Amino acid sequence: xxxxxxxxxxxxxxxxxxxxxxxxxxxxxxxxxxxxxxxxxxxxxxxxxxxxxxxxxxxxxxxxxxxxxxxxxxxxxxxxxxxxxxxxxxxxxxxxxxxxxxxxxxxxxxxxxxxxxxxxxxxxxxxxxxxxxxxxxxxxxxxxxxxxxxxxxxxxxxxxxxxxxxxxxxxxxxxxxxxxxxxxxxxxxxxxxxxxxxxxxxxxxxxxxxxxxxxxxxxxxxxxxxxxxxxxxxxxxxxxxxxxxxxxxxxxxxxxxxxxxxxxxxxxxxxxxxxxxxxxxxxxxxxxxxxxxxxxxxxxxxxxxxxxxxxxxxxxxxxxxxxxxxxxxxxxxxxxxxxxxxxxxxxxxxxxxxxxxxxxxxxxxxxxxxxxxxxxxxxxxxxxxxx
Amino acid sequence: xxxxxxxxxxxxxxxxxxxxxxxxxxxxxxxxxxxxxxxxxxxxxxxxxxxxxxxxxxxxxxxxxxxxxxxxxxxxxxxxxxxxxxxxxxxxxxxxxxxxxxxxxxxxxxxxxxxxxxxxxxxxxxxxxxxxxxxxxxxxxxxxxxxxxxxxxxxxxxxxxxxxxxxxxxxxxxxxxxxxxxxxxxxxxxxxxxxxxxxxxxxxxxxxxxxxxxxxxxxxxxxxxxxxxxxxxxxxxxxxxxxxxxxxxxxxxxxxxxxxxxxxxxxxxxxxxxxxxxxxxxxxxxxxxxxxxxxxxxxxxxxxxxxxxxxxxxxxxxxxxxxxxxxxxxxxxxxxxxxxxxxxxxxxxxxxxxxxxxxxxxxxxxxxxxxxxxxxxxxxxxxxxxxxxxxx
Numbered sequence: 001x002x003x004x005x006x007x008x009x010x011x012x013x014x015x016x017x018x019x020x021x022x023x024x025x026x027x028x029x030x031x032x033x034x035x036x037x038x039x040x041x042x043x044x045x046x047x048x049x050x051x052x053x054x055x056x057x058x059x060x061x062x063x064x065x066x067x068x069x070x071x072x073x074x075x076x077x078x079x080x081x082x083x084x085x086x087x088x089x090x091x092x093x094x095x096x097x098x099x100x101x102x103x104x105x106x107x108x109x110x111x112x113x114x115x116x117x118x119x120x121x122x123x124x125x126x127x128x129x130x131x132x133x134x135x136x137x138x139x140x141x142x143x144x145x146x147x148x149x150x151x152x153x154x155x156x157x158x159x160x161x162x163x164x165x166x167x168x169x170x171x172x173x174x175x176x177x178x179x180x181x182x183x184x185x186x187x188x189x190x191x192x193x194x195x196x197x198x199x200x201x202x203x204x205x206x207x208x209x210x211x212x213x214x215x216x217x218x219x220x221x222x223x224x225x226x227x228x229x230x231x232x233x234x235x236x237x238x239x240x241x242x243x244x245x246x247x248x249x250x251x252x253x254x255x256x257x258x259x260x261x262x263x264x265x266x267x268x269x270x271x272x273x274x275x276x277x278x279x280x281x282x283x284x285x286x287x288x289x290x291x292x293x294x295x296x297x298x299x300x301x302x303x304x305x306x307x308x309x310x311x312x313x314x315x316x317x318x319x320x321x322x323x324x325x326x327x328x329x330x331x332x333x334x335x336x337x338x339x340x341x342x343x344x345x346x347x348x349x350x351x352x353x354x355x356x357x358x359x360x361x362x363x364x365x366x367x368x369x370x371x372x373x374x375x376x377x378x379x380x381x382x383x384x385x386x387x
Numbered sequence: 388x389x390x391x392x393x394x395x396x397x398x399x400x401x402x403x404x405x406x407x408x409x410x411x412x413x414x415x416x417x418x419x420x421x422x423x424x425x426x427x428x429x430x431x432x433x434x435x436x437x438x439x440x441x442x443x444x445x446x447x448x449x450x451x452x453x454x455x456x457x458x459x460x461x462x463x464x465x466x467x468x469x470x471x472x473x474x475x476x477x478x479x480x481x482x483x484x485x486x487x488x489x490x491x492x493x494x495x496x497x498x499x500x501x502x503x504x505x506x507x508x509x510x511x512x513x514x515x516x517x518x519x520x521x522x523x524x525x526x527x528x529x530x531x532x533x534x535x536x537x538x539x540x541x542x543x544x545x546x547x548x549x550x551x552x553x554x555x556x557x558x559x560x561x562x563x564x565x566x567x568x569x570x571x572x573x574x575x576x577x578x579x580x581x582x583x584x585x586x587x588x589x590x591x592x593x594x595x596x597x598x599x600x601x602x603x604x605x606x607x608x609x610x611x612x613x614x615x616x617x618x619x620x621x622x623x624x625x626x627x628x629x630x631x632x633x634x635x636x637x638x639x640x641x642x643x644x645x646x647x648x649x650x651x652x653x654x655x656x657x658x659x660x661x662x663x664x665x666x667x668x669x670x671x672x673x674x675x676x677x678x679x680x681x682x683x684x685x686x687x688x689x690x691x692x693x694x695x696x697x698x699x700x701x702x703x704x705x706x707x708x709x710x711x712x713x714x715x716x717x718x719x720x721x722x723x724x725x726x727x728x729x730x731x732x733x734x735x736x737x738x739x740x741x742x743x744x745x746x747x748x749x750x751x752x753x754x755x756x757x758x759x760x761x762x763x764x765x766x767x768x769x770x771x772x773x774x775x776x777x778x779x
Contacts, residue, residue, distance in 0.1 A: 024662055032655045061481070065545075068545050101446075102448065106447075265415075268410075269410075269415045272407040276408060279404060280670045281403075334644070339449070
């Protein structure tokens with residue numbers, strides 16, 4: 001026969017001071033754990049949102065990023081005519097040649113320089129990357145020295161409001177619009193007209209990357225093999241999403257390992273804390289346990305009920321910790337990916353919460369195991385004799 | 388002093404509780420010290436090189452400067468030395484990004500003279516300077532790839548403009564050591580080779596990513612930076628000169644954010660141990676009501692009772708802190724081999740907990756003990772004998 005759950009809850013409430021200390025301890029550990037995970041998630045999600053699953057990016061073979069890649073227009077034209085690339089209105093291939101560079105610009109906050117990615121695009125970019133939406137002003141006109149600015153850049157960098165001017169390599173560009181891009185890393189970029197930036201950088205005839213919309217994404221591996229087999233142009237093709245996720249890789253990995261390290265060490269500390277509380281709970285109730293046993297409750301049901309009590313502690317701590325972590329949701333941070341600064345927000349994902357919760361549960365069970373085993377093993381007579 | 392045995396007897400009486408509390412404190416102090424050591428080395432690293440400036444293209448690092456600028460910069464009053472340093476992006480196999488490591492093409496003679504961080508044995512230094520295909524690597528890099536002096540390696544750049552018909556060949560002339568106490572955070576996983584080799588291999592088209600400029604006095608940094616940038620103000624290619632600290636801050640992954648993050652964690656850690664210890668102490672006092680009443684009856688003053696409980700709590704804190712510090716000392720060598728955790732630790736140069744941080748850790752242990760014992764001991768101080776005796 002089992003003991004009613006209300007028995008455990010009332011017992012925890014009777015020792016509310018000790019209970020709340022243990023709960024707080026667990027919740028802090030869970031909060032730190034979930035907070036670090038959410039930072040990694042936020043960064044990964046920002047870069048993930050940048051890649052469209054239908055798109056593929058063509059780079060110079062062996063270059064790990066757009067910045068270091070470069071190929072000539074002939075290579076671009078050879079790829080763009082391929083039938084596997086989706087067509088838009090009037091049969092134009094959905095292929096966006098891009099020139100990518102980094103420009104150091106002063107931050108709004110302290111005037112220190114920050115590396116901003118500047119991307120030269122043709123009108124095709126807006127169909128291939130359909131997450132880009134102008135929220136103020138208009139798009140740049142082809143052939144003109146005009147730029148549009150991602151919202152994150154506009155917030156972070158001085159003098160990039162609509163109507164102001166930006167000088168790149170002694171060429172003046174007019175800011176004509178502000179855009180959002182579904183939280184992706186494009187929002188940390190400045191976009192200009194392809195030919196305008198090419199002439200400013202003196203790089204006409206070359207490009208850094210070509211992003212294409214595939215009619216059928218499953219054709220990508222064979223397409224890539226064909227590109228790589230061509231010795232003349234030395235190209236390779238990757239899923240766009242994978243390309244951006246790879247850029248997030250090192251930092252995400254670092255944050256996840258940091259989360260692992262910090263939480264394991266803190267977690268063991270919190271297990272000791274929970275153990276103390278459960279020890280006290282058990283020790284203070286020697287006579288009670290004896291009485292329960294005398295009344296006919298079995299050892300296993302006593303074991304179960306005390307583990308349940310430990311679990312309650314942990315679950316409340318876990319919930320509190322997740323709530324604490326939620327206060328970090330949306331917190332802004334920046335980091336460097338591909339030399340350019342990328343803004344991202346902490347994102348507490350469902351998976352992070354589940355991990356946090358499981359972690360709390362494990363702490364609760366581990367903390368209550370040894371005191372509870374002792375309690376259950378105690379002979380009735382000894383238990384009853386205890387104070 | 389003569390009450391120490393009394394205090395220890397109490398701690399021993401409920402040794403499971405004392406032990407687990409001390410363990411919790413130890414783990415947290417260990418974590419605190421490890422994180423703070425990392426923060427200190429990060430800060431030390433970011434603040435280094437006050438006598439070095441970096442001149443780059445004024446638009447950004449992606450663009451390069453003409454080689455002819457070197458002589459002009461060297462002629463600026465106050466400039467001691469100038470060295471070219473280009474990030475090469477060389478990889479052993481371009482299709483294996485996981486194997487990538489940092490490598491720079493440098494003007495070795497002047498570069499090594501202004502970077503005492505990289506310590507080379509004299510014969511190895513000489514061998515490196517004499518061999519145009521020579522390179523030097525960090526200790527950690529040598530360990531990762533099992534390289535030794537005399538080995539030959541091939542590298543191909545992932546940067547378009549450094550692509551040559553065939554990969555560049557290098558001979559390892561030496562393995563540099565670092566001094567993490569004097570120069571915290573010095574990267575032990577870099578390969579340096581001769582800029583001249585790169586320039587010739589690319590048909591004199593390498594140009595210059597950064598000029599490292601050594602100056603005589605840190606306080607001249609601002610003046611000289613302006614003087615250098617003014618030199619090229621009216622030319623086609625303008626420069627941007629800043630101190631190495633500013634340069635690092637502009638590059639740093641997470642940079643200042645990371646320090647804030649780690650400090651936040653440290654704060655949470657401290658709070659957690661405070662909670663655990665407070666819990667223990669309040670339990671210790673609660674179960675000892677009768678005993679405290681007896682002590683007071685026997686003539687122990689309220690104050691002495693307060694100090695006895697505080698003493699017990701502080702002793703617990705000290706015990707935990709010392710264990711934590713010892714743990715830190717011994718784990719520093721073990722950690723890099725532990726899966727998951729090893730990945731984090733290995734990325735950074737080997738660090739020992741510096742004495743200052745150890746002292747802070749000990750201080751935190753003691754103050755946590757003090758803070759945790761405060762409430763319970765005050766309760767014991769105030770409680771009247773009759774009240775204490777009434778509870779069983």
